[in-house]
Amino acid sequence: MKRPVAAVAGTGRGVPAHVMTNHDFAAIGIETSHDWIFERSGIVERHIAKNGETTCSMASEASRKAMDAAGVHPGEIDVIVLATATPDRLLPSTAVDIQAELGATRAAAFDIGAACSGWLYAMTTAEGLIMSGTAETALVIGAEKMSAIVDW
Incomplete structure (x- = not known):
């Protein structure tokens, strides 16, 4: 009897609608900057769950x-x-x-x-x-x- 084979047949993604940039952190009073975050992590923006997500x-x-x-x-x-x-x-x-x-x-x-x-x-x-x-x-x-x- 042949053994079943497992394979990835499809992929998808779901992300929150709200986007927060590195610049937004300074705007809410966090002592940081876009350059500081980007140089250390490569991150420019992240999706933030809100409104029941x-x-x-x-x-x-x-x-x-x-x-x-x-x-x-x-x-x-x-x-x-x-x-x-x-x-x-x-x-x-x-x-x-x-x-x-x-x-x-x-x-x-x-x-x-x-x-x-x-x-x-x-x-x-x-x-x-x-x-x-x-x-x-x-x-x-x-x-x-x-x-x-x-x-x-």
């Missing part, structure tokens, strides 16, 4: 784009694995909210919290489920709402 809403937007790119419908998804250090709440997992938002009613859904390496654990977990024959189609998501926990 959640980890779920950003992840759902990215998921829809990835599913469109892959030609996958929500009913085909067997498992949703969300890697996040910023879930919308402790329980239940944010992945089940994404499952409901997408209409992936037959998919198992769970979060993995492993900080920066979470996406790798999520990919490896999904690959293992596919390789074992437990799942055929997995939706792996990495989503963070860092603006909820960063103290400017």
Whole structure:
């Protein structure tokens, strides 16, 4: 019997609408400058979640784009694995909210919290489920709402 193969079939992204530039930090009273930030990090701007944007809403937007790119419908998804250090709440997992938002009613859904390496654990977990024959189609998501926990 031939073993199933796991592959990335589509990708997508979802980012908050509000953009904050390096110049904006000085405008809100933080002692810094565009040049200081850019020279040390290469960052020019970042997206900041506001107005009800959640980890779920950003992840759902990215998921829809990835599913469109892959030609996958929500009913085909067997498992949703969300890697996040910023879930919308402790329980239940944010992945089940994404499952409901997408209409992936037959998919198992769970979060993995492993900080920066979470996406790798999520990919490896999904690959293992596919390789074992437990799942055929997995939706792996990495989503963070860092603006909820960063103290400017």
